[in-house]
Amino acid sequence: MALNKNERKVLDVIRQDPYVSQQDLADAVELSRSAVANIISNLVRKGYLLGKAYIVNEERPIVCIGAANIDNRYIVQDDLIANTSHNIKAASSLGGGARNVAENLGRLSEHVELISVVGNDDDWRRIKSHSKHFIDLTSVSVLEEKTTGNFIEIINKEQEMLVGLADMSIYECLTPKLINKYLNVIQRAKCIVVDSNCPKETIEFLLAFTKRYNIKLVLLTVSVQQMKNLPHRLDGATLITKHNELEALFKRPVQTNADLKEMVSLFLQRGFKEVLISKDSEKIIYGNKNHMRIFENPYPHNQKYDWGQNEAMCAGMLYAEFHPDFCEDIVLAGVVNAFRTLECLEIVRPSLTNDKLQNDIEENRIPITEIKF
Numbered sequence: 419m420a421l422n423k424n425e426r427k428v429l430d431v432i433r434q435d436p437y438v439s440q441q442d443l444a445d446a447v448e449l450s451r452s453a454v455a456n457i458i459s460n461l462v463r464k465g466y467l468l469g470k471a472y473i474v475n476e477e478r479p480i481v482c483i484g485a486a487n488i489d490n491r492y493i494v495q496d497d498l499i500a501n502t503s504h505n506i507k508a509a510s511s512l513g514g515g516a517r518n519v520a521e522n523l524g525r526l527s528e529h530v531e532l533i534s535v536v537g538n539d540d541d542w543r544r545i546k547s548h549s550k551h552f553i554d555l556t557s558v559s560v561l562e563e564k565t566t567g568n569f570i571e572i573i574n575k576e577q578e579m580l581v582g583l584a585d586m587s588i589y590e591c592l593t594p595k596l597i598n599k600y601l602n603v604i605q606r607a608k609c610i611v612v613d614s615n616c617p618k619e620t621i622e623f624l625l626a627f628t629k630r631y632n633i634k635l636v637l638l639t640v641s642v643q644q645m646k647n648l649p650h651r652l653d654g655a656t657l658i659t660k661h662n663e664l665e666a667l668f669k670r671p672v673q674t675n676a677d678l679k680e681m682v683s684l685f686l687q688r689g690f691k692e693v694l695i696s697k698d699s700e701k702i703i704y705g706n707k708n709h710m711r712i713f714e715n716p717y718p719h720n721q722k723y724d725w726g727q728n729e730a731m732c733a734g735m736l737y738a739e740f741h742p743d744f745c746e747d748i749v750l751a752g753v754v755n756a757f758r759t760l761e762c763l764e765i766v767r768p769s770l771t772n773d774k775l776q777n778d779i780e781e782n783r784i785p786i787t788e789i790k791f
Contacts, residue, residue: 421466424449428457429466465606478606479529479554480736483597483624484516484613485589485640486534486549486558487567488541489765494574511765512545513569515613515640517553518726518765522733522755524552525770528740531607533557533600535591541566557600564588567615584641589615594623609634609736614644622649629654638732642666653689658728661697675712678703679789682710694731694752699724699760702731704749710789713753717761726765731756734775744772745779750786754778 421429427447431438438446444454461467465478488510495505512521516534523530531554536542538560545566546555570583597604597620604610604624610633612624621637628635637652639645639659645667661672664681672681678695682705685693692706702713734755738748745751758778759767 421461421464424453425457425461425466428454429461432467463605465602477529478608479531479603480520480523480609480611480740481531481533481557481604481607482516482520482523482553482611482613483533483592483616483620484611484638485514485567485586485615486512486517486532486536486542486545487514487569487586488544489513489569489571491571491573493577494572494580496575498574498580512548513765514567515615515638515729516611517545517549518729519611519613519638519732520553521549521766522730522770523737525766526733526737526772526775528733528737530554531557531603533592533597533603535559535561535564535588535596536567537565537588538562539566541568557603559591559596559599561588561591564591582641584643586615586644590617592616592620594620597623604633605631607633608740609636611636611638611732611736613637614639614641614647616647618647618649621647621652625649625652625655636732636736638728639663651689654691655689656692656694657685657690658694658732659696660724660728661695664695673697675703675787678712679705679710694728694749696724696727696731696756699727699757702753702756704753705789711749712787712789713750713757714785714787715757715760716783716785717757724760725763726759726767727756730759730766737772737775741772744776750782750784751775751779753784754782757784 431443431446440451440454444451491509493507495507517532520530520532536558549555567588568585572580574580610624610628612621625635635655637655637657642663645663664672671677678697681695682693682703686705686707694702694704696702700715704711731752735748735752738745738751755775
């Protein structure tokens with residue numbers, strides 16, 4: 419949450435001397451004691467100070483809001499024949515757009531908190547057992563009358579999805595009213611990542627909140643069905659989406675580079691600060707008001723799967739943005755993490771660390787096409 423000039427002055431003095439008296443503090447910033455007392459109250463409310471003892475809260479988290487669910491995939495091993503059973507290879511993993519971004523960030527040693535809703539069931543206990551090592555789960559609401567989200571995907575031997583089945587009804591409970599319970603978490607965030615499992619009214623609420631307090635907002639779309647939750651305008655936000663989701667939304671092909679560039683321009687005109695669109699596992703296009711870039715995937719990978727690609731890209735970009743010495747090219751850091759994640763066919767690559775990502779960036783050979791306006 420942004421600070422005004424006097425709040426910054428007071429916080430700077432406290433950082434230099436956490437034991438400073440309120441009168442000395444008032445003298446140092448040339449304000450009255452009552453004015454300083456009000457400023458300290460504001461700093462506590464905004465999360466920069468932990469109580470009246472002038473304990474500075476230096477660490478501001480990235481807060482991810484949205485789904486935490488189980489993904490189940492069934493890969494058919496033989497030719498499909500109607501009205502009979504088939505041999506399959508089953509795979510089950512943790513999923514959910516917001517949770518996936520959060521785990522990527524946690525593996526990169528970033529302080530990240532998750533706001534989500536789950537059922538009091540074995541799926542939640544499985545998610546918690548794994549995720550707690552990377553993510554602060556304090557703000558996850560356990561709803562007794564609901565079941566944790568689940569996604570089922572049936573894939574043929576050519577590795578094309580035949581059908582996806584999703585039970586995501588629990589995320590309708592991620593209302594502005596529920597989000598209000600965690601405003602103390604959101605207020606001290608340096609960035610909010612929200613996935614499109616959240617209702618539209620919640621996304622609009624978060625947009626208004628982040629604009630008011632000058633907090634970065636990233637919207638991650640997660641499925642064709644949930645594109646209904648995408649607001650028409652998200653002024654100043656970052657959009658991360660997929661070409662097939664845009665095809666469904668606009669009922670037109672989004673296949674060629676010209677199609678992708680047109681979509682980037684459309685969302686920039688709608689007020690987005692920057693837009694990223696992935697085209698399967700083949701390429702990613704990035705655009706802001708100054709230029710566009712197309713990144714081609716050069717690595718060996720499965721052409722059909724794009725599991726976890728956009729979540730990895732989101733996390734890589736944010737880590738680079740908030741650690742300026744890590745990588746000068748913020749977008750490249752995200753794209754490299756995305757393409758490398760596709761190689762392992764895992765939602766979040768288990769080998770991910772900040773050192774690993776830095777090595778991947780140094781070794782990258784991604785062809786990049788620059789498009790100037």
